[in-house]
Amino acid sequence: MSGFGFxxxxxxxxxxxxxxxxxxxxxxxxxxxxxxxxNASLTWEFNDTIxxxxxxxxxxxxxxxxxxxxxNNIRKIFNYTGLSGIEIVKPGTLRxxxxxxxxxxxxKFTVETKEAGYDxxxxxxxxxxxxxxxxxxxxxxxxxxxxxxxxxxxxEGGNPPANVTWFKDGKQIAEIKKENQTLTLNNVDETAQGxxxxxxxxxxxxxxxxxxxxxxxxxxxxxxxxxx
Numbered sequence: 001m002s003g004f005g006f007x008x009x010x011x012x013x014x015x016x017x018x019x020x021x022x023x024x025x026x027x028x029x030x031x032x033x034x035x036x037x038x039n040a041s042l043t044w045e046f047n048d049t050i051x052x053x054x055x056x057x058x059x060x061x062x063x064x065x066x067x068x069x070x071x072n073n074i075r076k077i078f079n080y081t082g083l084s085g086i087e088i089v090k091p092g093t094l095r096x097x098x099x100x101x102x103x104x105x106x107x108k109f110t111v112e113t114k115e116a117g118y119d120x121x122x123x124x125x126x127x128x129x130x131x132x133x134x135x136x137x138x139x140x141x142x143x144x145x146x147x148x149x150x151x152x153x154x155x156e157g158g159n160p161p162a163n164v165t166w167f168k169d170g171k172q173i174a175e176i177k178k179e180n181q182t183l184t185l186n187n188v189d190e191t192a193q194g195x196x197x198x199x200x201x202x203x204x205x206x207x208x209x210x211x212x213x214x215x216x217x218x219x220x221x222x223x224x225x226x227x228x
Contacts, residue, residue, distance in 0.1 A: 022119035044092035133157030155200025162200040
């Protein structure tokens with residue numbers, strides 16, 4: 001095959017069956033959580049054999065175009081989304097300044113080159129909100145030996161949806177679940193006594209956690225036998 005025909009065939013194959021491996025990170029399904037008022041960066045990295053001359057790079061937010069780079073020189077930033085704090089840094093970084101809840105959503109990045117065809121990557125961004133913990137049990141529970149009790153904890157309103165779990169006397173006693181977790185105590189005895197805390201967390205920052213504690217006491221009855 002002639003030197004002219006082979007490159008044309010490669011480009012045609014990439015158009016019909018998009019080539020993989022142009023964008024090497026972030027991986028599919030990536031999520032990021034940023035604090036309100038912070039400056040954040042979303043950086044896409046590429047196969048370093050790709051030249052960006054005669055290429056097109058595009059950023060989208062919830063399906064609406066944010067910005068473009070064409071032939072590695074021409075930059076365009078679009079205002080259709082209403083996000084004012086947007087900056088593009090070559091080769092593939094999107095900077096978000098002074099973020100607020102309007103920056104929540106899906107950011108898509110696409111790249112198309114003559115050498116390797118077309119590729120895309122999506123990142124879901126959450127701007128943190130504190131959850132509110134509610135527990136359907138009293139803050140103080142007194143049980144008799146052998147009783148059962150169930151308490152449901154919900155971490156509501158968090159962004160992203162809160163991770164929720166239970167602790168007893170500061171030690172984690174349940175797996176982490178999204179938005180709600182149930183504490184079940186069966187056939188209790190004196191070892192069930194203690195402070196049970198439900199923690200909901202949307203971000204490691206202390207300002208984005210909430211918790212509630214219930215105190216469990218157990219009445220243990222003993223039979224007295226008198227010798228005659």
